[in-house]
Amino acid sequence: MKRLVLMLLGTLVACAGPASQEKGGLVPLKLDETALSNAYAPRRLALLVGISQFQDPQWRNLRYSGKDATDLAAALKDPARGRFDQVRLLSRPEETTRTAILAALRELRREATRPDDVVVVYFSAHGTLARDGRGELKRYLVTRDAAYRDIPQTALGMDELKAEFDQLPSRRRLLVLATCHSGSGKSLLPKELEAELTGIKSGFYARPLEESSRASMVFAACDWGETAREDEGLRNDIYTHFLIEGLNGAADRNADGAVTATEAHDHARRRTFAFTEGRQRPSAEILEVGADPVVLSGSINRVGRPELFSYNPRLDGFTLKVDGEPRTELPGGAAVPAGRRTVELTKGDSVLVRREVEVAQGDRLPLERLLAETFPSRSLSLLGGMFSFVDASSRKELLPASPEVAVALRLEDRPLQDFSLLLDLSGSMGRRNLQLVPGTSVPFGYTRLSLGVGMPYLWRWERLSLYAGPRVAALYLRRSFDVEAFVGGQQYFTLSPGVVGGVVWRLGERLELTSQMQLMLTYVVVDGQGQAVGFTSGWAGMGYRF
Structure with a gap:
């Protein structure tokens, strides 16, 4: 330019x-x-918020939240480390109200106008949970003026924060939350909500309530349902202390001279986990990181060592082994020597992936790519099942429930990641009887064909996959009668919208068991009268991945 x-x-x-x-x-x-x-160089901007004191006495004052933000600001402004062009620190009482924080976020949006600007937003504060006006459980950041008895109206909702964060024009943006929502540590829950959650099984805390934004990173000081802690010896929030330590150069795992956001988080995650003896596990939500362009400290002045990494939830909990040696537990990454390496993803005694890969200096290899290459993403299935109109009158007047065979082609991660392009052809033929008048049977022959196209969303857990989404199908039905009252045929052809869902269980690298069901709505003309009718079909069979 x-x-x-x-x-x-x-x-x-x-x-x-x-x-x-x-x-x-x-x-x-x-x-x-x-x-x-x-004038055309990308800018480096940060907004850091530390809230230590609160107007409502129900919220415990925090010792180090203001210091957390101040210490991180010093690291980001340091010409030898972060080299940020602008670092705005909000820690004074008048700066940490809900209104003041939202105003600062909107000002940041007006300043960070280029897609390649680096933007960091950091919060160190209490977190809490509350039900909103519709009764849904939501996460909130406790601002200075948040009222304990009116959290939804006075605290800063995570949905609102994420909405402001999403509107930043930058593609290189990072949100760091040094807070928690567990009811202890840097968190407090209303007593009635704490009593309610006590009766909920631990699965409630399995995952966050929001999804991260596209092209963004969201780092949290602890996993969902865990406690974020301050430490008197460190005089900081534990995660923030080790995040800053990483910016000093300790997190530069590939030795290229720069500390990227993921390197800093991985360093802080490992150190926090060890420091708390496993009681606090920082988490990350990352989408479309690509080459991880968010450099937080230093500058890339040489080609780094090859890196293997994954922040995909599908691989959480797996161990990365290189040449038989455990390197890290995912999510995270590890730098390895250049050359040909044996890469494994294991969990317990089971091995998900074992591949020989060639990596060169400067390479960054997403482990999901190995997964996609190991397990073919296309599947051709032969299925059998039943077809039926939903309402009884259509089954009487058009076609009773009938068996059918189908062939289905599924292309995973096409046209988008975590979606499937689903093509299926099904049909049946034979002879049936219509019961138009009690005691009277009218025989007829039929031929039925259906061609469907769907684009369902995929959920995958190791060998199990589920999918569901929209589908459109063309339905052709021909009936032929040869009775005394009528000799001839009838034909119907319609286009039908609907939904499809299915389950896939991989038996091995190539074979899978699969079942699929669809519910469609169509329009047919019977005896000169048009009517909207629903039809459904369910199949099960064997698929081959290629």
Whole structure:
């Protein structure tokens, strides 16, 4: 972009000769290439919030939240470390109300206008849970003016925070939450909600209530339902202390001279886990990281060692082994020597993936790619099942429930990640009887074909996959009668919208058991009258992955 501007301006200046006296003639300009480069360079901006004191006495004051934000600000502003162009710190009472924080987020949105700007938003505060006006359980950050008895109206809802965060134009954005929602540590729950959650089984705390935004990173000081702790010896929030430690260079695992966001988080996660003896496990929600462009400290001044990494929830809890040696537990990453390596993903005694890979200096290999290459993402299935109209009158007047065979082609992660393109062809033929009048049977022959296209969403857990989503199908039905009252045929052809769902169980690398069901709505004409009817079909069979 900079070179293009210089070329255009240079051409315009050359075209305007010094002797030109015509109205509107161009004036030669002297361009400072350094100044122009600085004007188009991406900016590095941070908004850090530390809330230690609260107006409502029900909230316990925190000892180090303000210091957490101040210490991180020093690391990010340091010319030898973060080199951030602008770091705004909110820690004074008037700066940490809900209104002031939202105003600062909106000001940040007006300042971070370029897609390649680096933006960091950090919160160190209490967290809590409460039910909103619709009775849904939501997460909240406790601002200075949050009222214990009116959390939804006075605290900063995580949904609202994420909505503001999502509107940042930058593709390189990081949200760090040094808080928790477990009811202890940097958290407090209303007593009635704490009593309610006591009776809920532990699965309630299995995952966050929100999904992370596209092209963004969200780091949390602890996993969902765990406690984020301050430590008197460290004089900081534990996770924040080790995050700052990582920015000093300790987190540069690939030795390229820079500490990226994921490197800093992985360092802080491992150190926090060890420091708390496993009671606090920082978590990360990361989408579309690509080459991890969020550099928090230092600068890339040499080619780094190869890295293997994954932050995909599908691989959480797996151990990464390289050449038989355990390197890290996922999510996370590890730097390895360049060359040909044996890479394994294991959980207990089971091995999910074992592959030989060639990695060179500077490579960053997402482990999901190995998973996709190991397990083919296309499947062709032969299925059998039943077809039936939903309402009784259609089964009487059109076609009774009948067996059918089907062939289904499923393309996983097409056209988008975690979606499938699903194509299926089904049909049946035979003879049935209509019971139009009690005691009277009308025989007929039929041929029925259906061609469907769906794009369901995929949920995957090791060998089990579930999918559900929209489907459109073309339905063709032909009936032929040969009775005294009528000899001839009838044909129907309609396009039908509906939904599809299915279950897949992988038996091995190639074979799978699969079942699928669809519910469709169509329009047919019977005896001159049109009507909307529903039909459904369910199949089960064997698939081959290729």
